[in-house]
Amino acid sequence: AQKITQTQPGMFVQEKEAVTLDCTYDTSDPSYGLFWYKQPSSGEMIFLIYQGSYDQQNATEGRYSLNFQKARKSANLVISASQLGDSAMYFCAMREGWSNYQLIWGAGTKLIIKP
Amino acid sequence: DVKVTQSSRYLVKRTGEKVFLECVQDMDHENMFWYRQDPGLGLRLIYFSYDVKMKEKGDIPEGYSVSREKKERFSLILESASTNQTSMYLCASSISSGPPNEQFFGPGTRLTVL
Numbered sequence: 001a002q003k004i005t006q007t008q009p010g011m012f013v014q015e016k017e018a019v020t021l022d023c024t025y026d027t028s029d030p031s032y033g034l035f036w037y038k039q040p041s042s043g044e045m046i047f048l049i050y051q052g053s054y055d056q057q058n059a060t061e062g063r064y065s066l067n068f069q070k071a072r073k074s075a076n077l078v079i080s081a082s083q084l085g086d087s088a089m090y091f092c093a094m095r096e097g098w099s100n101y102q103l104i105w106g107a108g109t110k111l112i113i114k115p
Numbered sequence: 116d117v118k119v120t121q122s123s124r125y126l127v128k129r130t131g132e133k134v135f136l137e138c139v140q141d142m143d144h145e146n147m148f149w150y151r152q153d154p155g156l157g158l159r160l161i162y163f164s165y166d167v168k169m170k171e172k173g174d175i176p177e178g179y180s181v182s183r184e185k186k187e188r189f190s191l192i193l194e195s196a197s198t199n200q201t202s203m204y205l206c207a208s209s210i211s212s213g214p215p216n217e218q219f220f221g222p223g224t225r226l227t228v229l
Contacts, residue, residue, distance in 0.1 A: 009155075033214050043124075045205065045220035052214055091157060098214060101146045101165060102173070105157040 003027065004094055006106035013082050014114050020067070021077040021109050023092030032096050034075040035103065036066065039089040048090075051075055087113045118142070119221035121206050127227045134193040136224050138206030145211040147189035148218060149173075149181060152203040164189055165211065196228045 005024045013019045025034065036048045051059045051066045059066040067076040079086055089110050093103040122137035138147065146165050150158040150173075160173030162181040170181050178200060182190045189208075193200055203225050207218040 004157075035215070035217060037220075043203065043205075043223040043225075045207070045218075047217045047219070050215035050217060093158075095214075101148075101163065101209065101211070101216075102160060103158075103218060105159075107155055107157045 003104045004092055004106035006090075006092055006109050008109045009107070010110040010112070012112050012114055015084060016081055019079040019082050019086070019111065021079075021090050021092075021111065023075045023077065023106060025073050025075060025092075025094050027073075027094065027096050029096040031098050032094055033098075034066070034068070035093040035095070036064070036075075036077045037091045037093065038086075039091065039108075041088070045091070049077065082113050084113050084115060087111060119206060119208055119219050121204075121221040121224050123224050124222060125225050125227075127229065128193075128196050129229055130197060132193075132196050132228075134196050134226065134228075136191040136193075136204055136206075136226070138189045138191070138208075138221055139187050140189075140208040140219070141187065142208070142210075142219070143186065144208035144219075145186075146209045146216075146218075147183065148207040148209075149179075149189065149191045150205045150207065151175065151200075152205055152223075158205065161191065196226075198228050200226065201228045202226060 032053045034051045038046045065078045089108045092106040119140045148163040149161045164183040180192045206221040209218045
């Protein structure tokens, strides 16, 4: 079974609109962390935002926020006021357990911002 | 800022050649990782290392080996390159303490095996 599912292979969004990228996860470990990364066409993976399973509040980093719904096992990335530079691949990833160094990755969503 | 560098951005090799991909990080991170990335499959872990000379297999170690003789350097070796190893290879590093201990990535090496 997929542990990280990103159901949107591609999305087109008008510039300045808000974007929600979906991520659902599957784990039986009560301690886990969820990550979002951005990969522009240049190839380098850029860390965007992190949410721990015990965090009470949704994580925010500038224009990025994470809509964490624990009971539904979803961790959607919200980008407010999208910009042309937001066009990229976006990956959701999970770490199960605090001592586990490995990340489990989703297949990614390709986001294209239209001017 | 954390800097992770990879020896080549693009590499073209022939089937059967021995290929070395080098990765260096400058932030004294304990953990280092090698991934391969293929369209629609996300990132798949090949090997990781949590200390010098220590290594653990990831999800797809077949056809690959690694070496970590110094803390800052982690090498991926393709013993006998095959066409199905044509891919993007990404190196990453992270600290051991945390969370979040996010992984920091290099720019990637796009390897083509002919």
